[in-house]
Amino acid sequence: MSREIKVGLLGFGTVGSGTAEILLEQSELLKRRSGLQIRLARICDKDTETPRGLELPPGILTDDVNVLLDDPEIDIFIELMGGLEPARTFVLEAMKKGKHVVTANKALLAMHGREIFGAAEEYGVSVGFEASVGGGIPVIKAVKEGLIGNHLTTVMGIMNGTANYILTRMTDEGLDYEDALQEAQRLGYAEADPTYDVEGIDTAHKLTILASLSFGVKVELSDVFTEGITRLSLLDIDFARDLGYRIKLLAIARNTKHGTELRVHPTMVPESHLLGQIGGAYNAFYIIGDSVGKVLLYGLGAGKMPTGSAVVADVVDMARNIASSASVQTSSFGIPFKSLGSPDLIPMDSLVSRYYFRFSVLDRPGVLAGIAGILGDLGISIESVVQEGRGSEASVSIVMLTHEAEEVRVSRALKKIDALDVVSDRTVVIRIEDLQALEG
Amino acid sequence: MSREIKVGLLGFGTVGSGTAEILLEQSELLKRRSGLQIRLARICDKDTETPRGLELPPGILTDDVNVLLDDPEIDIFIELMGGLEPARTFVLEAMKKGKHVVTANKALLAMHGREIFGAAEEYGVSVGFEASVGGGIPVIKAVKEGLIGNHLTTVMGIMNGTANYILTRMTDEGLDYEDALQEAQRLGYAEADPTYDVEGIDTAHKLTILASLSFGVKVELSDVFTEGITRLSLLDIDFARDLGYRIKLLAIARNTKHGTELRVHPTMVPESHLLGQIGGAYNAFYIIGDSVGKVLLYGLGAGKMPTGSAVVADVVDMARNIASSASVQTSSFGIPFKSLGSPDLIPMDSLVSRYYFRFSVLDRPGVLAGIAGILGDLGISIESVVQEGRGSEASVSIVMLTHEAEEVRVSRALKKIDALDVVSDRTVVIRIEDLQALEG
Numbered sequence: 049m050s051r052e053i054k055v056g057l058l059g060f061g062t063v064g065s066g067t068a069e070i071l072l073e074q075s076e077l078l079k080r081r082s083g084l085q086i087r088l089a090r091i092c093d094k095d096t097e098t099p100r101g102l103e104l105p106p107g108i109l110t111d112d113v114n115v116l117l118d119d120p121e122i123d124i125f126i127e128l129m130g131g132l133e134p135a136r137t138f139v140l141e142a143m144k145k146g147k148h149v150v151t152a153n154k155a156l157l158a159m160h161g162r163e164i165f166g167a168a169e170e171y172g173v174s175v176g177f178e179a180s181v182g183g184g185i186p187v188i189k190a191v192k193e194g195l196i197g198n199h200l201t202t203v204m205g206i207m208n209g210t211a212n213y214i215l216t217r218m219t220d221e222g223l224d225y226e227d228a229l230q231e232a233q234r235l236g237y238a239e240a241d242p243t244y245d246v247e248g249i250d251t252a253h254k255l256t257i258l259a260s261l262s263f264g265v266k267v268e269l270s271d272v273f274t275e276g277i278t279r280l281s282l283l284d285i286d287f288a289r290d291l292g293y294r295i296k297l298l299a300i301a302r303n304t305k306h307g308t309e310l311r312v313h314p315t316m317v318p319e320s321h322l323l324g325q326i327g328g329a330y331n332a333f334y335i336i337g338d339s340v341g342k343v344l345l346y347g348l349g350a351g352k353m354p355t356g357s358a359v360v361a362d363v364v365d366m367a368r369n370i371a372s373s374a375s376v377q378t379s380s381f382g383i384p385f386k387s388l389g390s391p392d393l394i395p396m397d398s399l400v401s402r403y404y405f406r407f408s409v410l411d412r413p414g415v416l417a418g419i420a421g422i423l424g425d426l427g428i429s430i431e432s433v434v435q436e437g438r439g440s441e442a443s444v445s446i447v448m449l450t451h452e453a454e455e456v457r458v459s460r461a462l463k464k465i466d467a468l469d470v471v472s473d474r475t476v477v478i479r480i481e482d483l484q485a486l487e488g
Numbered sequence: 489m490s491r492e493i494k495v496g497l498l499g500f501g502t503v504g505s506g507t508a509e510i511l512l513e514q515s516e517l518l519k520r521r522s523g524l525q526i527r528l529a530r531i532c533d534k535d536t537e538t539p540r541g542l543e544l545p546p547g548i549l550t551d552d553v554n555v556l557l558d559d560p561e562i563d564i565f566i567e568l569m570g571g572l573e574p575a576r577t578f579v580l581e582a583m584k585k586g587k588h589v590v591t592a593n594k595a596l597l598a599m600h601g602r603e604i605f606g607a608a609e610e611y612g613v614s615v616g617f618e619a620s621v622g623g624g625i626p627v628i629k630a631v632k633e634g635l636i637g638n639h640l641t642t643v644m645g646i647m648n649g650t651a652n653y654i655l656t657r658m659t660d661e662g663l664d665y666e667d668a669l670q671e672a673q674r675l676g677y678a679e680a681d682p683t684y685d686v687e688g689i690d691t692a693h694k695l696t697i698l699a700s701l702s703f704g705v706k707v708e709l710s711d712v713f714t715e716g717i718t719r720l721s722l723l724d725i726d727f728a729r730d731l732g733y734r735i736k737l738l739a740i741a742r743n744t745k746h747g748t749e750l751r752v753h754p755t756m757v758p759e760s761h762l763l764g765q766i767g768g769a770y771n772a773f774y775i776i777g778d779s780v781g782k783v784l785l786y787g788l789g790a791g792k793m794p795t796g797s798a799v800v801a802d803v804v805d806m807a808r809n810i811a812s813s814a815s816v817q818t819s820s821f822g823i824p825f826k827s828l829g830s831p832d833l834i835p836m837d838s839l840v841s842r843y844y845f846r847f848s849v850l851d852r853p854g855v856l857a858g859i860a861g862i863l864g865d866l867g868i869s870i871e872s873v874v875q876e877g878r879g880s881e882a883s884v885s886i887v888m889l890t891h892e893a894e895e896v897r898v899s900r901a902l903k904k905i906d907a908l909d910v911v912s913d914r915t916v917v918i919r920i921e922d923l924q925a926l927e928g
Contacts, residue, residue, distance in 0.1 A: 066779070070637045070779055074637055074639075077637075077639065078636065078637065080704070080823055081636055081704075081822040081823055082636070082822070178634070183780075184635075184777075184779065184780035184781065184783065185780075185783060186626075186629070186630045186633070186634025186635065186783075189626070189629060189630070189633060189634050190626045190629070190630070190634075193626070193629060193801060193804070193805060194618070194626025194629050194630075194798075194801050195624075195626065195797065195801065196518065196521055196522065196800065196801050196804050197510045197514055197517075197518065197796070197797050197800035197801060197804070198797055199514075199517065264520070264521070322762070322765060322786065325762060325765055337624075337797065338793075339506070339510055339624065339793040339794065339796060339797040339800075340624035340625075340787060340788070340793070340794050340797040340798075341624065341787065341788045341791075341793070341794055342786075342787060342788070343624065343625060343785070343786065343787035344784070344785070344786035344787065345783070345784070345785055345786075346762065346782075346783065346784040346785075346786070347780060347781065347782060347783035347784065348780070348781045348782070351781075353778075353779040353780070353781070354779065354780050354781055356637070356779060357635065357637050357638055357777065357779040357780040358634075358780075360636065360637035360779075361633060361634050361635065361636050361637060364633070364636050364637070365633060369812075372809075372812060382521040382522070383520055383521055
């Protein structure tokens with residue numbers, strides 16, 4: 049019957065080994081389910097020595113990417129080396145040679161999506177990127193195929209397992225931020241340099257890809273307002289809990305008649321909401337469509353085998369297309385990428401939200417009056433205030449909740465407040481999300 | 489470019505109207521996303537008079553199914569009339585004429601799957617059935633494509649929105665079963681005859697389809713142990729809550745090295761587990777795969793537009809295959825249906841679980857001793873007992889929790905207990921699921 053589909057894999061690290069393990073050890077399962085013989089023909093990595101606990105067919109491993117690129121029999125090129133360069137160059141080169149590409153590289157797609165998807169359309173190949181968002185959770189497939197009859201209005205969620213693990217440990221075990229981070233690093237959930245995860249950049253990469261796909265526009269990374277979790281303290285966590293909330297690093301994309309909202313920041317989510325219940329290294333995607341209503345997808349958003357599972361799903365889909373010599377080339381983005389317009393962005397300044405502030409101030413008379421005065425002048429109405437006991441070096445925390453206020457006024461107020469002599473550290477801001485309204 | 493794909497729709501009721509609405513009103517969106525012109529060419533229903541609030545192209549509506557079946561230009565036949573006959577005959581006829589079929593008819597597939605999928609393979613057409621399980625939630629696609637690289641070990645969840653709505657209202661509002669059912673009927677969540685929903689039959693239909701697909705075996709409806717929720721009382725609900733549980737009508741399919749477990753019954757689920765948090769008319773599917781780990785999909789499992797959303801997703805997938813003249817005919821079940829073996833069933837008798845019993849007994853001395861004696865003789869160890877105050881007609885409730893016990897011993901014990909003169913009604917049994925172990 050159909051010919052064998054040959055696959056080349058670039059990058060034999062964690063996800064690369066997981067992918068190779070599934071392709072090699074489950075090849076009978078895949079054949080039974082897809083009717084196709086999918087063969088991992090080549091693996092390229094600069095490190096060809098370190099054992100990965102896998103029995104490889106002899107001669108499969110190389111440190112020369114050209115062995116993959118120059119092999120005309122390789123139909124599918126899997127890029128799992130990560131980073132922008134040389135991944136970008138190799139991916140473009142593979143497409144130029146007529147190979148379809150599967151990648152888990154969210155940074156690459158978020159930063160160079162226009163070029164990558166443009167090249168795919170130019171060369172008539174497809175790009176599979178299920179593994180770039182949500183690890184093993186089939187969220188790209190759900191948005192692109194399963195919900196294709198819907199205008200999606202909201203795509204939000206917890207898209208970074210490292211940040212969620214840290215916040216969960218702070219909430220459940222009372223660890224402070226540094227201890228939780230170190231634990232995450234010890235367990236392999238966080239990298240030595242955790243910046244991308246804890247500063248929200250990785251989440252913003254994923255939101256860029258997901259929002260582009262969901263709303264049929266080309267979102268740039270710079271369109272996404274991004275704040276991380278590094279300044280959160282146990283005080284904030286405990287306060288949130290007492291109020292019936294959980295603090296989550298939430299990614300929110302909304303498509304309204306007023307425009308598109310794109311933001312990533314620590315958010316207070318009601319404990320009773322499903323998103324408030326997502327603990328540990330898990331991810332959850334909350335999608336609202338005009339026909340389907342609310343849908344939530346939950347699972348491990350990272351890791352060797354879950355991400356490998358997503359890579360393999362893309363490989364099989366692609367293999368089916370290749371084997372059927374599909375004459376209609378479906379665009380990787382559904383809509384041809386070059387026809388995607390830019391989003392009509394709602395500036396962050398016009399966001400209306402309730403806010404949680406934690407002011408770090410010197411313990412002197414009149415401080416609260418000064419802060420309250422600035423907020424009052426800008427029309428920001430205070431719902432409640434708690435002044436905590438003495439902190440270190442005579443610095444104390446004042447925690448405040450506001451009624452609904454406009455972000456532009458809040459940033460103006462905080463600029464003034466943070467410039468006060470009595471304010472000893474930058475104010476911590478957490479938005480309190482009215483999920484009911486979002487789900488409207 | 490590609491030709492138009494023509495669709496015929498049989499059944500213009502609730503889901504039929506939702507499907508027609510999406511196909512007619514979102515045809516531009518679908519064209520933009522799929523690159524295909526998908527045209528709803530014919531709708532057939534015996535009622536051609538009742539307005540459905542849709543502007544239909546002139547002449548599209550007919551009460552003669554042969555107009556659809558005999559039109560060689562109709563590529564895709566959507567069956568949304570429901571029921572076993574004549575739906576079965578029409579679907580087989582459509583396939584015989586070379587039409588691909590999309591259906592939401594879980595009863596048909598659960599009862600006649602062998603015949604339907606067999607005919608599809610014989611005639612070289614495909615059957616889309618996303619809408620038959622989980623309404624708008626793309627769970628079939630997730631299992632069939634998104635998780636294709638996984639051996640799935642567990643597929644379980646809340647698969648009937650009506651039953652879940654009733655249980656949620658009992659739990660949250662203290663309604664008794666009859667009142668909650670009547671409310672569900674008033675709101676259109678339950679039909680006039682709710683038997684299928686509340687007796688677990690609809691859930692068993694869905695589990696039959698899902699387990700067949702997930703484990704690559706042909707499950708028969710009769711393989712599924714099925715119990716409904718009609719005998720649950722507020723007392724049970726409250727008891728469960730006090731113990732930190734929620735009662736859910738759970739469908740459980742497990743594939744272990746000892747065999748396959750298939751059961752549908754009211755189950756105590758820890759409140760802290762995601763499945764314990766699924767409220768109202770929502771469904772949730774909890775899937776465990778060897779690579780991906782745990783995945784949960786949540787959304788509305790029924791209703792006009794959510795189910796329409798799933799039907800349309802199948803139509804678009806099928807249209808893509810037709811337009812690409814895919815030469816590899818992917819089997820609707822992944823694996824050719826005729827090659828599916830039968831599951832190696834684990835008899836329900838060998839289940840080991842903790843149990844909740846509510847005995848209805850006459851308020852006489854020695855009753856508890858009699859019950860406890862029977863349990864003790866069969867080696868069933870009691871964890872705790874509560875005797876509630878007087879009920880009606882001198883009948884009282886004794887509520888009991890057991891340690892782990894074998895189902896075979898439990899059924900033997902209950903047979904004896906229910907035969908006692910002092911027992912005034914059949915004992916209510918709820919299994920307490922150790923989800924930790926299931927997730928092992």
